[in-house]
Amino acid sequence: MNFDPVLIAPRLAAMKQAGLWKDQTVLHAMAQALRSCPDKTAVVAYRSDRPAPVRLSYRELDARAVRIAASLQAMGVGHADVVSFQLPNWWEFIALSLACARLGAVANPVMPIFRQRELKFMLDFGDAKVLVVPKLYKGFDHEAMARELLPQLNCTPQLVVVDGTGPDSFEQALLGSDAPALTTEPALTADDVLLLMYTSGTTGEPKGVMHTSNTLFANLNAFIQAYALGQQDVILGASPMAHLTGFGYLAMIPLLLNATTVLQDIWEPRQALELIRDEGITFSMASSPFVADLCAAAEAGGPVSSAFANFCCAGAPIPPVLIDRAHKVLGLRVSSAWGMTECGAVTVTEPARALQKSGSTDGRPLPGIELKVVDHDGATLPTGQTGKLFVRGASLFGGYLKRAHLNATDADGWFDTGDLAFLDAEGYVRINGRSKDIIIRGGENIPVMEIENLLYKHPAVAMVAIVGYPDARLGERACAFITTKPGMDFSIEEMSRYLTENQVTKQYHPERLELMTDLPKTPSGKLQKFKLREVAQSYGTAAA
Numbered sequence: 001m002n003f004d005p006v007l008i009a010p011r012l013a014a015m016k017q018a019g020l021w022k023d024q025t026v027l028h029a030m031a032q033a034l035r036s037c038p039d040k041t042a043v044v045a046y047r048s049d050r051p052a053p054v055r056l057s058y059r060e061l062d063a064r065a066v067r068i069a070a071s072l073q074a075m076g077v078g079h080a081d082v083v084s085f086q087l088p089n090w091w092e093f094i095a096l097s098l099a100c101a102r103l104g105a106v107a108n109p110v111m112p113i114f115r116q117r118e119l120k121f122m123l124d125f126g127d128a129k130v131l132v133v134p135k136l137y138k139g140f141d142h143e144a145m146a147r148e149l150l151p152q153l154n155c156t157p158q159l160v161v162v163d164g165t166g167p168d169s170f171e172q173a174l175l176g177s178d179a180p181a182l183t184t185e186p187a188l189t190a191d192d193v194l195l196l197m198y199t200s201g202t203t204g205e206p207k208g209v210m211h212t213s214n215t216l217f218a219n220l221n222a223f224i225q226a227y228a229l230g231q232q233d234v235i236l237g238a239s240p241m242a243h244l245t246g247f248g249y250l251a252m253i254p255l256l257l258n259a260t261t262v263l264q265d266i267w268e269p270r271q272a273l274e275l276i277r278d279e280g281i282t283f284s285m286a287s288s289p290f291v292a293d294l295c296a297a298a299e300a301g302g303p304v305s306s307a308f309a310n311f312c313c314a315g316a317p318i319p320p321v322l323i324d325r326a327h328k329v330l331g332l333r334v335s336s337a338w339g340m341t342e343c344g345a346v347t348v349t350e351p352a353r354a355l356q357k358s359g360s361t362d363g364r365p366l367p368g369i370e371l372k373v374v375d376h377d378g379a380t381l382p383t384g385q386t387g388k389l390f391v392r393g394a395s396l397f398g399g400y401l402k403r404a405h406l407n408a409t410d411a412d413g414w415f416d417t418g419d420l421a422f423l424d425a426e427g428y429v430r431i432n433g434r435s436k437d438i439i440i441r442g443g444e445n446i447p448v449m450e451i452e453n454l455l456y457k458h459p460a461v462a463m464v465a466i467v468g469y470p471d472a473r474l475g476e477r478a479c480a481f482i483t484t485k486p487g488m489d490f491s492i493e494e495m496s497r498y499l500t501e502n503q504v505t506k507q508y509h510p511e512r513l514e515l516m517t518d519l520p521k522t523p524s525g526k527l528q529k530f531k532l533r534e535v536a537q538s539y540g541t542a543a544a
Contacts, residue, residue, distance in 0.1 A: 001082050001106065001127050003193040005210045005398025007409055012191070020368040020394035021214035022221070023190040026101050026255055030065075033058040033258040037231075041260050044279060045091040048266040054091050058258070061091075064175065065098035071179040072099055075158055077129050079104035079187045082196060084123055084157065085132035086110045086142060088265040089241050092162055092170060094251050096132060099174075101194065104187030105129075108196040109242035112137055113444075116149050117503040121205060122198050123149075126401065128157040132170065135163040138266065190214045196401060197244055199341040199445065206447070208401030209341045219344035219395035220253050222366035226348050227283065227310060227335075231258050234279055238264040238272060239286035239443070244341045245314060249285045269293035273302040280307050285337075287315035287443030289473045292322055295329045304330055310351050312337050313358070315443030316475030317431070320359030327355060338362035338431055340417060342397045346371070347429050361428035362421075368394035371429060372414065373421055381422075386432055389421040390414040439468035439478050446478055446508050451499070455480065458498055460488035463519050466510055467533045470540030479536045480510040481519060490515065512539060 015021040033040070038059040046053045056064070077083060083105050087093045093109070100107040108126055110119065112134070123131060131150075133142040143161045150159060162170040188194065190213040198206035229235075237250035241263075254261035262279045264272060272294060275281060284290075291313060298304050308330065314337040326332045336358035339345040347363035357363075365371050373387040374380055381387040392413045399407045408416040421431045439446040448466045455464045463483045468476035484490050492513040499509050520531040 001080055001401075003080055003106070003210060003398075003401065004404070005193055005212065006404050007396060007399045007407060007413075008191060008212060008215075011394075011396075011413060015214065015218070015368075015394050018368070018394075020218045021190065022217065023214065024217065025188050025190055025194070025213040026098065026252060027188065029256045029258065030058070030062055030098065033255075034062060037258055040258065042255070043091050043094055043261055043263065045089070045263040046265065046271075046275065047090065048268070056091055061095060061098070064091075065095045065102065066182055067179070068095055068099035068174045069102040070182040071174040071176070072105065072130065073103055073182060073184065074179040075130060075173075077103055077105050078184075080193070081105045081129045082108050082126040083130045083132070084108040084110055084126065084128040086112055086114065086119070087132060087134060087162065087242070088112050088137050089237050089246065089250075089263040090134075090162070090265055091263065092132070093241050094255075094261075097247075097251065098255075101188045102182065103184070104189075104192055106193050106196050109247060110198065111240060111242045111505075112142070113505045113507055115503045115505055116145060116152075118206070118505060119145075119149060120152060122208075123157060124154045125208060126196055127155045129155075130160060131157040132160045132162065132174075135161050188213070190217075193398060195247065197242075197247070197341055205450070207403060207406060210398040210401055212398055215395055215397055216248060216252070216344065217256065218368055218393075219366065220248055220256060222368055222395075223249065223345055223348065224253060224257065226350055226366060227312070229253065229257060229259070229283060233257065233282045234260045234262060236264065236272065236276060236279075236281045236284035237261045238267055238284065238290060243443070244339075244344060245285055245443070248344060249312070267293070269297035270300075270302050273297050273304070276308045277303045277305040281305070282307050283310050283312075284308075285312040285314065288313050288318050288322060288475060289442050291318075291326050291332075291334055292473050294332075295322070295325050298329050306331060308332060310335065310354075312345070312348065314339060314345060316440050317362065318358055319472070323355065323359050334358060336362050338429065342415065343369070343391055343393070344395045346391055346395070349428070357428055361424060361430050363429065364427050365393075365429075366395075371423070373423055383425050384422055386420055386422045389417045389419045389429070389431070391417055439466070439476050441468075441471075441476050441478065441507065442474040444507055448478075451478075451504065451508055451510070454499065454502055454504065455482070455495070458490070458495075460484050460490040460494075463527075465519055465527055465529055465532055467529055467536050469512070469533075469536035472540075477512065477539075478508075478510040479512040479514060479532075479539060481514045481516050481532050481535075483516050483519060 195211040333354040335349045335354040337348040349363040520528040
């Protein structure tokens, strides 16, 4: 793949001179661990279908990563080739990421919830050389789906199946002893594309976000400072690692620190509390439903650990009552954060002020990041006034793969986030609207335009508009407002059947349907979604 991260060069000299880009990759952190603490536990991986976790020391993790890298190299994977993996929070995910770094290949994690429709676009767009899937996860046969999909692709990835059988099983293809030794020195530089991660947008297709080690780790290092994380910490990885939250903060940060990450592949809050107690977990990061679930499990008699002190909550605003509840029930400081796949966690509320500020703000910019709020003419707005939010700094991505025209970054390096926000007198930001048409359900971006365009193809649908409505646990759910063609019937059951038939991820299905005689429009015929949002607000559930 010919990667062209055009947003890197304009910042290169300034970021390195400021010490924000340190020219280090994850391989530097692994080398440090092998020198200073090779027998320390790096990963503890719990799987719901196994009686005991897999525990890997840094020495063992590195040995597996080297073996995987050698096998990938024997399969023809080299510098700037894309390795796609649709894996849950298993140790194989982290080992594959390290193996890619050794080859200078690009890690491309994709969410396990994705099905043929999403995967076909992503694999072809990134020209994937290898696709790694689980045989089964949550009862779904990923291997069968992949084998059905492969003939439909324009690219020709080699399939590897975790828990599979035969020569293309992970155990034989990547961990087997037949591959020759790794022949190249580590090829990844800090300005090479390390990560390709797709994000849902308003164009109807995902955009491929390119991050280098410098852009990603500039953010992770600043985050580490904000939370005073260190080698002694034990971090719970329950949020999906195929999101930037999971990949960066739950998989990479522990490696950068030479700390320990504990993986949970299927979210079960009572088990999470037991892992927190038994493994001595001190920190985690996820969306607010995880916190609400932990509180409920503790209130139902689950164990509470005094070592578990800090939780960073991102993906959607946190109900203030949930922050107080977590502190009371779990002794947990829940800090708000806001960010994007394009720039990581841009703002966080420091733990010391979590109780005071997390319920009303989304935090302050991390070091190396600047914010500005402007009006429609680009003029900077005063404190307290809502406008368009722009971001500039060290952790901004390298651009969108093959779509530099969508980078939304001006000549001065300011990136248009598409969000509306205001700043308070202390520089804390509050996101209070989105100019882009996305619903965030449990931290998962729902590509509204893509689902609307698909529903328009249903023979009964005349007009459709999907908007979000508040939900106490997930933050938002989706409601489809639909008018039907004369004499045609439509139901939520038919909508679900149709979307499933078209291979749309279940999490993207609207949970509510409202049939309308007409949708609100301006005199010129433009749909007035804000009116539908006002209606949908009444569908929301009470705060957690």
